[in-house]
Amino acid sequence: MTSEELLQIAEASTAEHEQFDFQLNVCMGTGCMSQHSDKVKAALTEEVAKSGKHCHVRQTGCMGLCAAGPLVLVEPTETRYGNVHEADAKELVDSLGGKPLERLETHLDKYFQGQQHIVLENSGHIDPEKIDEYIGRDGYQALMTALTQMDPQTVIEQISKSGLRGRGGGGYPTGLKWGMVAKAGKGQKYVICNGDEGDPGAFMDRSVLESDPQRVIEGMAIAAYAVGASKGYVYVRAEYPLAISRLTASLREARRRGFLGSNICGTTFAFDIEIRLGAGAFVCGEETALIASIEGQRGQPRPRPPYPAVSGLWGCPTLINNVETFANIAPILRNGPQWYSSIGTERSKGTKVFALTGKIANTGLVEIPMGMTLREIIFEIGGGIPNGHTFKAVQTGGPSGGCLPEEHLDLSVSYDALISAGSMMGSGGMIVMDDTSCMVNVARFFMEFCMTESCGKCVPCRAGTAQMFDLLTKICDGEATHADLDLLIDLCDVVKNTSLCGLGMTAPNPVLSTLRYFKHEYLEHIDNKYCRAGVCACAGKAPAKEEVTA
Amino acid sequence: MPAYPMPPLPSEDKRWKIVNGTMRRHGFARNALIETLHTAQSSFGYLDDVAIRFVARSLHVPLSQAYGVVTFYHHFSLKPAGKHTCTVCIGTACYIKGADKLVAEAQKYLKIKPGQTTPDGNISLMTARCVGACGRAPVSLEDGELVGLMEPAQLLKKLEGWAAND
Amino acid sequence: MSPAVDVKTLVIDGIDVSARADQTVLEVARENNIFIPTLCHLDGLSDVGACRLCLVEVKNSPKLFPACVLKVEEGMEVTTKSDRLLHYRQTILELLFAERNHVCSVCVTNNHCELQATAQSQGLTHVRLPYRSPRLGVDASNERFVADQNRCILCTRCVRVCDEIEGAHVWDVMGRGIDSMVITDLMQPWGESSCTRCGKCVNVCPTGALFDKTKVGSDHPKYPDFVPYLNMMREGR
Numbered sequence: 001m002t003s004e005e006l007l008q009i010a011e012a013s014t015a016e017h018e019q020f021d022f023q024l025n026v027c028m029g030t031g032c033m034s035q036h037s038d039k040v041k042a043a044l045t046e047e048v049a050k051s052g053k054h055c056h057v058r059q060t061g062c063m064g065l066c067a068a069g070p071l072v073l074v075e076p077t078e079t080r081y082g083n084v085h086e087a088d089a090k091e092l093v094d095s096l097g098g099k100p101l102e103r104l105e106t107h108l109d110k111y112f113q114g115q116q117h118i119v120l121e122n123s124g125h126i127d128p129e130k131i132d133e134y135i136g137r138d139g140y141q142a143l144m145t146a147l148t149q150m151d152p153q154t155v156i157e158q159i160s161k162s163g164l165r166g167r168g169g170g171g172y173p174t175g176l177k178w179g180m181v182a183k184a185g186k187g188q189k190y191v192i193c194n195g196d197e198g199d200p201g202a203f204m205d206r207s208v209l210e211s212d213p214q215r216v217i218e219g220m221a222i223a224a225y226a227v228g229a230s231k232g233y234v235y236v237r238a239e240y241p242l243a244i245s246r247l248t249a250s251l252r253e254a255r256r257r258g259f260l261g262s263n264i265c266g267t268t269f270a271f272d273i274e275i276r277l278g279a280g281a282f283v284c285g286e287e288t289a290l291i292a293s294i295e296g297q298r299g300q301p302r303p304r305p306p307y308p309a310v311s312g313l314w315g316c317p318t319l320i321n322n323v324e325t326f327a328n329i330a331p332i333l334r335n336g337p338q339w340y341s342s343i344g345t346e347r348s349k350g351t352k353v354f355a356l357t358g359k360i361a362n363t364g365l366v367e368i369p370m371g372m373t374l375r376e377i378i379f380e381i382g383g384g385i386p387n388g389h390t391f392k393a394v395q396t397g398g399p400s401g402g403c404l405p406e407e408h409l410d411l412s413v414s415y416d417a418l419i420s421a422g423s424m425m426g427s428g429g430m431i432v433m434d435d436t437s438c439m440v441n442v443a444r445f446f447m448e449f450c451m452t453e454s455c456g457k458c459v460p461c462r463a464g465t466a467q468m469f470d471l472l473t474k475i476c477d478g479e480a481t482h483a484d485l486d487l488l489i490d491l492c493d494v495v496k497n498t499s500l501c502g503l504g505m506t507a508p509n510p511v512l513s514t515l516r517y518f519k520h521e522y523l524e525h526i527d528n529k530y531c532r533a534g535v536c537a538c539a540g541k542a543p544a545k546e547e548v549t550a
Numbered sequence: 551m552p553a554y555p556m557p558p559l560p561s562e563d564k565r566w567k568i569v570n571g572t573m574r575r576h577g578f579a580r581n582a583l584i585e586t587l588h589t590a591q592s593s594f595g596y597l598d599d600v601a602i603r604f605v606a607r608s609l610h611v612p613l614s615q616a617y618g619v620v621t622f623y624h625h626f627s628l629k630p631a632g633k634h635t636c637t638v639c640i641g642t643a644c645y646i647k648g649a650d651k652l653v654a655e656a657q658k659y660l661k662i663k664p665g666q667t668t669p670d671g672n673i674s675l676m677t678a679r680c681v682g683a684c685g686r687a688p689v690s691l692e693d694g695e696l697v698g699l700m701e702p703a704q705l706l707k708k709l710e711g712w713a714a715n716d
Numbered sequence: 717m718s719p720a721v722d723v724k725t726l727v728i729d730g731i732d733v734s735a736r737a738d739q740t741v742l743e744v745a746r747e748n749n750i751f752i753p754t755l756c757h758l759d760g761l762s763d764v765g766a767c768r769l770c771l772v773e774v775k776n777s778p779k780l781f782p783a784c785v786l787k788v789e790e791g792m793e794v795t796t797k798s799d800r801l802l803h804y805r806q807t808i809l810e811l812l813f814a815e816r817n818h819v820c821s822v823c824v825t826n827n828h829c830e831l832q833a834t835a836q837s838q839g840l841t842h843v844r845l846p847y848r849s850p851r852l853g854v855d856a857s858n859e860r861f862v863a864d865q866n867r868c869i870l871c872t873r874c875v876r877v878c879d880e881i882e883g884a885h886v887w888d889v890m891g892r893g894i895d896s897m898v899i900t901d902l903m904q905p906w907g908e909s910s911c912t913r914c915g916k917c918v919n920v921c922p923t924g925a926l927f928d929k930t931k932v933g934s935d936h937p938k939y940p941d942f943v944p945y946l947n948m949m950r951e952g953r
Contacts, residue, residue, distance in 0.1 A: 030681075031683050031698070034697060035698065066683070066684075066685020067685055069686070199680070200642040200643070200644075200679050201642035202680070202684070203683065238625050239681055240682060276585070277584070277588050279587075279626060280623050280624030281622065281624065282679065293584065294581070296581035296583035296619070297583075297619065298618050298622040298892075299622060300622075302764070355684055355685075357643035357684040358642075358647070359646060363684070363687070365685070395642065398642070429642065431643055431646055437646060446642075453679075454893035454894070455892050456870065456891070456894065456895070456896035458766045458767070458768055459808050459811055459815075459869075459870075460808060462894055462896065463814070463894065466815075466848065466893075466894040467814065467845050467846075467848075494803075494808070498768045498780065500765060500766065500782075602902060603902065612879075612886070613902050613910070614885065614886060614890075614900060614901050617888065617890055617902045617903055618888040621891045621892075622890075622891070
């Protein structure tokens with residue numbers, strides 16, 4: 001493959017689609033598939049054939065707005081239809097070339113206008129299983145340029161200059177990480193893509209893998225070239241069958257086109273990728289646990305140092321980045337680091353994909369520039385709280401994160417701002433809660449999660465989360481005292497500071513953040529046996545004092 | 551090939567050849583344990599002692615280590631599932647939207663706890679830690695088919711349908 | 717000629733000490749008679765950093781490090797005793813006592829138990845947490861030994877000694893989190909497993925979880941010191 005050949009494929013792909021008057025893009029992400037978008041696609045294909053219109057129906061990845069699925073996007077008019085069902089197919093096809101079908105239009109300009117798509121630039125626009133469509137949208141140009149015009153050190157410099165930080169949660173500067181692996185000798189090295197998206201309430205990685213898998217493969221190949229690795233693994237949750245099948249097909253396509261294998265892009269660079277399936281363990285999102293799992297063992301973390309960059313998979317230097325991080329690589333090289341670093345805030349560059357869910361009107365995936373306020377995300381893009389309820393808290397960072405109250409709604413989203421407010425960026429789950437959620441119960445929910453997902457290796461996480469869960473249950477049930485609350489706070493401190501890995505160290509965060517902003521709810525459960533959201537079992541249990549007088 | 555003899559296939563069942571194929575593809579390397587268990591689980595629906603012993607012996611993994619791996623990961627099951635499986639997602643988004651009510655309803659109707667199968671072997675009730683379809687929360691998987699915006703009444707209807715067709 | 721030994725100098729609890737570059741802080745501390753409590757560590761076995769009792773403070777780092785796996789570095793300043801560390805160690809011990817069922821007065825290893833001794837050394841007088849007391853089994857199927865899961869602290873010494881020293885790997889851990897348990901083979905009764913009856917696991921077990929049937933009702937000391945000696949003999953030194 002030469003750059004001329006790449007250009008030819010791109011032009012052929014564009015020409016193939018331009019011969020049609022219309023493109024009907026049907027979302028075939030997991031969200032819309034659950035609404036039978038496959039049947040919608042079949043119906044549309046049939047109607048198009050009947051109508052004789054020069055129109056192409058194709059499957060695409062996630063368009064973001066899962067709440068209004070199944071979604072159909074008409075190109076080139078960019079008309080978006082939601083809640084499309086089989087019965088609507090004829091009417092929809094008939095309307096092509098005339099006035100848009102108002103009945104099905106999504107009318108959610110605000111949802112799309114506020115966003116800036118880099119990672120999701122192809123989602124909803126290409127068929128994820130056709131590599132040529134990816135190439136038609138500038139795909140693999142970055143890899144070609146890197147391999148033929150840059151030395152590995154230059155690639156790392158470009159990534160460093162862009163200011164990209166790890167999108168898996170920790171926010172470690174990506175360029176620094178790559179540099180560490182590059183410097184770790186000349187022997188066998190590995191690149192691992194962490195697709196073990198374990199945060200409940202987050203599905204960014206699933207969506208990227210389903211919608212634009214080639215982007216992740218290209219990012220991994222560039223990384224492998226930069227750090228000197230010849231072998232890569234994508235670790236994907238077994239719970240994501242669609243992502244696995246699309247990724248498998250895409251790896252085959254990438255090999256066929258010569259972007260994986262030996263002599264990639266006519267150079268001496270050789271690299272290939274294998275898929276490894278997760279088996280349902282949240283802790284495997286932790287680097288060392290993930291490595292143990294790829295090695296076929298129990299996914300238990302080990303103490304760091306040594307870091308995987310020095311001693312990782314089978315003791316070799318290993319680069320581990322998250323799906324979204326790899327998805328950012330190609331655009332950075334294509335458009336230059338200055339372009340990327342012009343987006344976002346001082347210390348958090350670029351965009352971030354969030355899974356906006358919970359008690360919010362427009363649930364789905366949003367990609368926003370760093371620095372946007374929570375209020376803009378929730379009330380403008382997200383459309384606010386439905387059914388006349390009021391906003392109570394927004395949870396970010398999954399089980400390791402925290403709940404932020406109304407007074408923090410004007411916080412602009414960045415790694416540092418979220419941490420100083422007592423939460424964290426995490427992988428990108430953003431769950432909105434209204435007045436029907438009890439914050440103590442929410443803390444208990446997360447503690448139950450951490451307890452069942454604890455690997456059991458170190459004492460504070462194994463036994464500490466169980467004790468904290470019992471204490472939170474006691475509070476929810478209206479049977480706790482102030483001494484129990486003090487003990488809970490003490491355990492939070494111990495577990496946070498003595499646990500072996502990130503799961504244990506952050507397990508107390510949901511408790512600490514709800515204690516910081518919603519302590520009155522804890523006290524109401526303890527003193528008044530009262531749950532203002534009415535979800536806990538404490539209601540009706542009168543305080544001990546009153547029982548005596550009664 | 552390994553220096554000492556490989557265990558014979560446990561039975562004539564053709565599925566063992568599929569399991570063996572996965573191990574061969576990985577050169578019978580010990581690190582293929584989880585990949586092979588995935589194959590065995592999807593071939594047989596669950597992993598019994600015969601399967602674990604066969605895989606462990608073939609890959610030269612100690613029995614206790616293989617058992618430790620199987621029981622560490624939620625995806626692997628030691629018991630066969632029922633004829634039908636209802637999996638309720640209890641991820642955060644689904645929890646906020648009332649997944650606990652779905653679990654309670656199913657528990658009440660089936661008289662079993664999550665992770666169990668009805669005594670007649672007809673229906674298994676499971677919970678999942680987020681299936682990544684939070685945009686349509688609360689969701690459940692009815693025999694693997696993802697259903698979004700699930701209501702307790704709707705779930706009950708499905709379960710009643712399964713029970714009636716037994 | 718043997719290669720020159722790379723020597724590092726560091727400070728532990730205000731004392732200047734020197735060490736080989738491949739040593740851990742725990743090894744160096746013990747060589748210099750500085751006591752750091754441990755439970756999962758055992759001389760001669762690999763280290764896992766799981767019990768978290770040996771956590772120490774390192775100057776200019778907000779994080780605590782397990783001394784058993786912390787490699788020495790030139791100029792490192794380590795603190796092994798502070799009010800904060802003591803509080804953490806006591807709480808971790810409380811968590812261990814409350815996790816299962818540790819009632820010393822009716823335990824076969826009373827007065828020979830490392831959990832008990834460590835609690836005494838750390839001045840632990842009472843446990844604030846409720847005992848979880850799960851009803852776990854006692855496996856007496858082995859003709860010589862008994863496994864009482866209720867006394868197990870999941871230090872995994874038995875797993876490591878069986879794998880690394882005996883080479884049998886009969887023991888491992890099953891399940892995860894609070895439900896973790898040590899098992900033999902496919903969670904079979906110990907007596908029906910491929911165990912070689914060597915008894916190494918019993919001697920390295922820090923509590924009364926693994927014990928010798930013949931010692932019930934009498935004094936049951938344990939002798940884990942054979943491990944480094946065995947290693948030494950194998951290496952032919």
